[in-house]
Amino acid sequence: MKRKLVIIGAGMASGRMLETLLDMAPDAYDVTLFNAEPRGNYNRLMLSPVLSGEKTYEEIVTHDEAWYAARGIETRFGEHVVRIDRARQVVISARGETHYDKLVIATGSAPFILPVQGKDLPGVVTYRDLEDTNAMIAIARPGAKAVVIGGGLLGLEAAAGMAARGAEVVVIHIMGHLMERQLDPSAGYLLQKDLERRGIKVHCRGATKAILGHDRVEAVALDDGTVYGADLVCMAVGIRPEVRLANDAHLEVGRGIVVNDQMTTSDPAIHALGECVEHNRQLFGLVAPLYDQAKVLAATLAGQAAAFRPVQTATKLKVTGVDLFSAGDFAEGPGREDIVFRDPGRGIYKRLVIEGDRLLGAVMYGDTADGAWFFSQIKEGSDISAMRDTLIFGPGFQGAAPADPLAAVAALPPEAEICGCNGVCKGRIVTAIQGGAVTLDAVRASTKASASCGTCTGLVEQVMALTLGGGFKANANPPLCKCTDHTHEDVRRLIKAGAMKSIPAVMQELGWKTAGGCATCRPALNYYLIADWPLDYRDDRQSRFVNERNHANIQKDGTYSVVPRMWGGVTTPAELRAIADAADKYKVAMVKVTGGQRIDLLGVRKEDLPAIWADLNDAGMVSGHAYSKGLRTVKTCVGSEFCRFGTQDSTGLGIKLEKMLWGSWTPAKVKLGVSGCPRNCAEATCKDIGVVCVDSGYEVSVAGAAGMDVRETLPLCKVATEAEVMEAVAAFVQLYRENARYLHRIYKWVDKVGLDWCQAQIADPATRRALCDRFQLSQSIYQVDPWAEHAKPAERAKWAALADLTLEAAE
Amino acid sequence: MTWADIGALDDIPAQGARVVKTAAGCVAVFRTADDRVFAMADQCPHKGGPLSEGIVHGTSVTCPLHAWVFSLESGEAQGPDAGAVATFAVRIEAGRILLDMRRLARRVAA
Numbered sequence: 001m002k003r004k005l006v007i008i009g010a011g012m013a014s015g016r017m018l019e020t021l022l023d024m025a026p027d028a029y030d031v032t033l034f035n036a037e038p039r040g041n042y043n044r045l046m047l048s049p050v051l052s053g054e055k056t057y058e059e060i061v062t063h064d065e066a067w068y069a070a071r072g073i074e075t076r077f078g079e080h081v082v083r084i085d086r087a088r089q090v091v092i093s094a095r096g097e098t099h100y101d102k103l104v105i106a107t108g109s110a111p112f113i114l115p116v117q118g119k120d121l122p123g124v125v126t127y128r129d130l131e132d133t134n135a136m137i138a139i140a141r142p143g144a145k146a147v148v149i150g151g152g153l154l155g156l157e158a159a160a161g162m163a164a165r166g167a168e169v170v171v172i173h174i175m176g177h178l179m180e181r182q183l184d185p186s187a188g189y190l191l192q193k194d195l196e197r198r199g200i201k202v203h204c205r206g207a208t209k210a211i212l213g214h215d216r217v218e219a220v221a222l223d224d225g226t227v228y229g230a231d232l233v234c235m236a237v238g239i240r241p242e243v244r245l246a247n248d249a250h251l252e253v254g255r256g257i258v259v260n261d262q263m264t265t266s267d268p269a270i271h272a273l274g275e276c277v278e279h280n281r282q283l284f285g286l287v288a289p290l291y292d293q294a295k296v297l298a299a300t301l302a303g304q305a306a307a308f309r310p311v312q313t314a315t316k317l318k319v320t321g322v323d324l325f326s327a328g329d330f331a332e333g334p335g336r337e338d339i340v341f342r343d344p345g346r347g348i349y350k351r352l353v354i355e356g357d358r359l360l361g362a363v364m365y366g367d368t369a370d371g372a373w374f375f376s377q378i379k380e381g382s383d384i385s386a387m388r389d390t391l392i393f394g395p396g397f398q399g400a401a402p403a404d405p406l407a408a409v410a411a412l413p414p415e416a417e418i419c420g421c422n423g424v425c426k427g428r429i430v431t432a433i434q435g436g437a438v439t440l441d442a443v444r445a446s447t448k449a450s451a452s453c454g455t456c457t458g459l460v461e462q463v464m465a466l467t468l469g470g471g472f473k474a475n476a477n478p479p480l481c482k483c484t485d486h487t488h489e490d491v492r493r494l495i496k497a498g499a500m501k502s503i504p505a506v507m508q509e510l511g512w513k514t515a516g517g518c519a520t521c522r523p524a525l526n527y528y529l530i531a532d533w534p535l536d537y538r539d540d541r542q543s544r545f546v547n548e549r550n551h552a553n554i555q556k557d558g559t560y561s562v563v564p565r566m567w568g569g570v571t572t573p574a575e576l577r578a579i580a581d582a583a584d585k586y587k588v589a590m591v592k593v594t595g596g597q598r599i600d601l602l603g604v605r606k607e608d609l610p611a612i613w614a615d616l617n618d619a620g621m622v623s624g625h626a627y628s629k630g631l632r633t634v635k636t637c638v639g640s641e642f643c644r645f646g647t648q649d650s651t652g653l654g655i656k657l658e659k660m661l662w663g664s665w666t667p668a669k670v671k672l673g674v675s676g677c678p679r680n681c682a683e684a685t686c687k688d689i690g691v692v693c694v695d696s697g698y699e700v701s702v703a704g705a706a707g708m709d710v711r712e713t714l715p716l717c718k719v720a721t722e723a724e725v726m727e728a729v730a731a732f733v734q735l736y737r738e739n740a741r742y743l744h745r746i747y748k749w750v751d752k753v754g755l756d757w758c759q760a761q762i763a764d765p766a767t768r769r770a771l772c773d774r775f776q777l778s779q780s781i782y783q784v785d786p787w788a789e790h791a792k793p794a795e796r797a798k799w800a801a802l803a804d805l806t807l808e809a810a811e
Numbered sequence: 812m813t814w815a816d817i818g819a820l821d822d823i824p825a826q827g828a829r830v831v832k833t834a835a836g837c838v839a840v841f842r843t844a845d846d847r848v849f850a851m852a853d854q855c856p857h858k859g860g861p862l863s864e865g866i867v868h869g870t871s872v873t874c875p876l877h878a879w880v881f882s883l884e885s886g887e888a889q890g891p892d893a894g895a896v897a898t899f900a901v902r903i904e905a906g907r908i909l910l911d912m913r914r915l916a917r918r919v920a921a
Contacts (some may be wrong), residue, residue, distance in 0.1 A: 330902060363842040516826065516844050519866040519873035519880070542826035546875035554875055559860045802829035803817040805912070 051161030118211030569597025
């Protein structure tokens with residue numbers, strides 16, 4: 001017969017314990033689960049991304065009602081247990097008594113509330129559960145004022161989350177520097193600077209005197225006389241174990257419920273785990289030891305031998321863009337020595353604390369890539385005397401291993417810990433992958449690695465890449481290139497947020513791993529800076545691909561093709577004569593009509609480019625930008641001027657559009673088509689932007705393609721006048737310029753952001769107008785003919801050889 | 812003579828290159844962001860692409876045709892590609908770039 005297990009509390013520790021117990025002994029118990037919160041278990045570590053808007057609640061649920069139902073667990077969510085009757089082995093709740101053979105107390109912790117005046121005012125919250133998070137989300141709007149009391153892990157994550165939502169945030173911390181339990185003063189200072197750069201005010205050595213307000217919170221007053229206005233106050237000054245039930249039941253309680261190595265309390269029928277327990281006079285707040293307790297308790301309940309041994313833990317702060325790591329013991333003391341590395345310009349600080357031949361602690365800020373390696377040195381107590389000279393530079397400098405991050409992971413021994421939350425080592429991940437877990441989700445499911453706070457996801461992926469080789473498909477949004485861990489989207493966002501206005505500034509601020517980037521990131525950064533800072537940034541020619549640097553398309557033999565612009569595909573006899581003369585003069589190998597209704601001159605030598613451009617300029621022609629990530633062509637039909645079916649002047653509109661858009665740089669090439677009637681002779685409906693004229697006006701559609709992919713355009717808007725077409729197209733091109741990833745054509749970008757969103761932006765008059773204005777501003781700088789610039793006599797020498805030594809070398 | 816004056820350092824843009832014509836073929840002369848100069852044959856061993864037109868990053872250049880990457884110091888292809896480009900000694904003296912002609916002359920004779 002099954003025995004009766006009652007669990008009080010559905011938090012992360014009890015959730016993990018249940019999972020393990022059901023794996024070990026699926027039929028041993030009938031389980032009843034009480035939870036004061038009206039829901040099951042979710043990943044509490046992930047409340048910070050929910051607060052900042054990077055995740056939703058649904059994404060962080062780990063065990064929902066269906067999960068418990070499928071396992072036959074009776075859930076009593078929202079029902080408080082009010083008393084335990086040990087003599088009769090029952091718990092008493094609102095709905096009566098429930099018998100137990102074994103009872104597990106997992107009541108967690110309660111936030112510590114400062115005993116100050118005003119602590120009970122509406123608008124004062126703590127940061128423990130979803131209710132608190134939702135209360136902060138509801139208030140943290142742009143312009144709202146929030147005060148966070150407490151500059152530890154939780155307080156700072158609350159502050160960063162509300163700041164990300166636009167609130168003005170002040171952090172009040174009683175100690176001399178932030179996160180004093182995890183950081184030394186130097187790293188705390190760097191962290192404070194970083195937060196201040198994000199607009200978060202930090203007030204250290206601030207003691208809260210009172211919370212002021214009539215009907216709800218209005219301000220916070222400090223002992224030193226400072227008063228901060230507040231629409232919301234978040235108290236994050238610490239936690240205390242929730243021990244009331246255990247106290248009332250006369251279990252042995254110190255600061256927490258006292259348990260032995262088997263997680264059993266002073267009553268053999270009652271166990272406890274999580275933040276509510278005290279083991280060897282120690283309390284536990286981080287998730288890694290809680291999960292260890294869960295495993296031990298599951299074994300105890302299943303009748304197996306196990307003992308809880310607390311291990312060292314490492315800390316990372318989950319604030320996007322802040323890189324911070326600490327592990328071990330880093331207090332100063334006799335016989336302890338420091339190795340310190342500082343690079344204030346790059347915001348990097350590393351400190352190792354050594355005693356004898358052992359590494360005791362590590363604090364890293366700004367560059368935490370080697371954190372896992374240092375942590376494993378600390379836990380294993382390795383003798384570091386042989387590598388002491390270069391220890392602070394990390395595993396890349398020990399032996400001959402290169403500084404490549406994959407090599408650093410490859411160098412880790414199988415017992416090195418990858419996931420600190422769940423205590424998963426490299427060997428277990430490798431075994432899981434070899435056992436068939438070939439996706440990140442599968443590895444998470446089978447090992448729990450990267451399934452909690454997620455900061456080790458990159459490491460897990462590197463282990464996967466090493467184990468699977470070419471068979472590994474990285475996550476859907478890989479870093480921009482191997483020089484950085486940031487995605488294109490992150491880089492674009494951070495360039496704007498951090499007002500970075502040069503390529504070196506971006507590389508410095510975002511911690512580029514290479515000097516000078518590579519041929520992938522440099523053109524992308526150059527484009528992003530041009531698009532975001534048209535007035536401040538100067539185009540970096542040396543960061544452009546050859547075609548854009550030389551304003552001509554390189555051919556396989558090193559010669560170039562030259563394509564003059566023919567507005568809307570319309571030319572004149574005089575232009576054709578000038579093109580023919582140029583083709584003769586520069587011995588052009590082929591004259592070809594392009595798909596974009598213009599003429600391509602192929603096989604021009606580089607040193608002849610300025611001269612042929614000057615000749616074409618003299619005949620009134622400018623560069624056709626046939627080589628650029630920019631406006632290429634506007635293809636037109638003859639329209640109402642000649643065609644018996646034409647409804648509008650499609651040729652004239654095409655020319656106007658091309659004259660408005662030419663010279664603009666875009667993430668990838670942009671081609672337009674304008675057809676004079678729905679017969680669509682200009683093939684407008686497979687272009688990046690297409691306009692089809694109808695009797696009543698103009699249908700503007702976008703996101704077509706006729707290359708590697710073939711797509712029909714999707715409707716953007718329908719308008720009545722040419723002027724409205726011009727405005728909609730300029731606004732849409734600007735929307736694309738400001739938001740798309742470099743090298744993504746319009747159809748790929750629209751796939752990502754959704755047509756609905758694009759339509760809404762263009763339909764809103766104020767947004768459309770503002771986009772148009774920003775496009776015109778950019779054009780006032782960038783709409784220039786590059787041929788005319790480079791064909792100037794003073795520039796021409798740069799296109800020829802630097803020196804001709806053909807005769808000297810033969811001597 | 813062994814060292815030929817091929818021009819001023821300022822004639823080459825930082826993170827860029829210029830070409831010197833020689834009897835042994837075109838030589839690409841690179842200038843890095845920190846004003847060091849390197850010289851190598853202006854021909855990618857893959858499909859003959861003009862390396863002088865590649866993007867210069869750190870002490871590497873990426874071929875403009877198919878993105879092979881070469882070390883400016885050794886001429887060796889980087890990453891998965893195998894191959895090498897001939898390199899030539901080059902130095903800066905009083906703002907002028909001097910190219911060592913001995914190895915070039917040997918290539919002509921060979």
